[in-house]
Amino acid sequence: MVAITGTALSLPLHRLPPATHRAPAEQLLLIGQPRPIRVPERRWRSWLDDSEVVARFTAKRYRRAEDQCWVWIGAVSSTGHGSFRAASLPGPTRRGTVPAHLFAYQLAHGVIPRLGWSSTQDAVISHQCDFAGCTNPTHMRLGTNATNRFEYLTRRRNLANPLADIRGAAGRTRAIAAAIRAGLANHESGADIERRILETQNAGVPLTLW
Template sequence: MVTMSHAGHALLERAVRDEKVRARYSAKILTAPGISCAYWCGSLSPKGHGRFWVGNARDEAGVLRDVCVISHRFGWAVAHGIDSLDRVPVLAHICDEPSCQNVEHLTPSSWADNLEDWQRRRSTPRSPLRDTRGPGGRARAIRAALLAGLTLTPILEAGHDELSRDQLELF
């Protein structure tokens, strides 16, 4: 786990308690009817995780730096407290959607367990992990559709080839 500087951690702690910052975070989350994921519609990393700017802090050398956090980790801290976040090296998405902000879809994990889960589930038919656009491409397509007010179901299906879409699960 990448550790945050003391100044960055203090900034994140203040941001979690600040109603304006929490409102800015919430404004970047959109949902679709009939889908339990709550998608991040702000800045995205190449791997599809939301990026949320919480402010500026000076690093150990005294240089003022932007402090961005993975958005679902910010949401976890809002729901469970900053101390809880400190004890969680990885927040795994049980929905396999990296841009999902629904804290009920997050579970504390380790790097090893998260990788093992990914390896086990990546071959599941119609899984988000099988999307041919990759996690970043899928997250960008979801964000674009939600911001345009489009129906999300065709966007979620678009990243799967016909064979994958029509395959039934055996077990």
């Protein structure tokens, strides 16, 4: 047996990678403008933690039962998604405007560190109800560009699906939102507004030849 005394046993050390600094997380937002706008994570957190911003957001969505779509009744983008002006910022037009469904999802689940359209595997929020104007976070899930595109191409073949609406995504959202606003302006009951929504939804179903 060999005794080791008086000195420390020296072992080879693996080379450590050089220290790196994590780039600030940001998200890419696309609301009809030619190029996506980058929104830093810290800015998202400031909006979601601001009670006044959240109150303005809440006033623009029509909440219903938990299993139903919560329709955005504010401004609508060319893609049919709600547009929410979280803040007025200097720079490119609508820089402080974000997709309403993205705000709703993060309000419920927290900020998503990275979201964008630079890769087919980048995270995106997918509407499982296929209604772009919905802001019910339980109707959304995180997916990828690839899966989101596949689901869109598959589901739109169903003529009863919102994706098949003859008015397009934006036309459908605007029509349903207008029906809800009309009902609210007339102080109608929830049941009457539901009838308005159903009639407006049915108006977009494609005609079929039998």
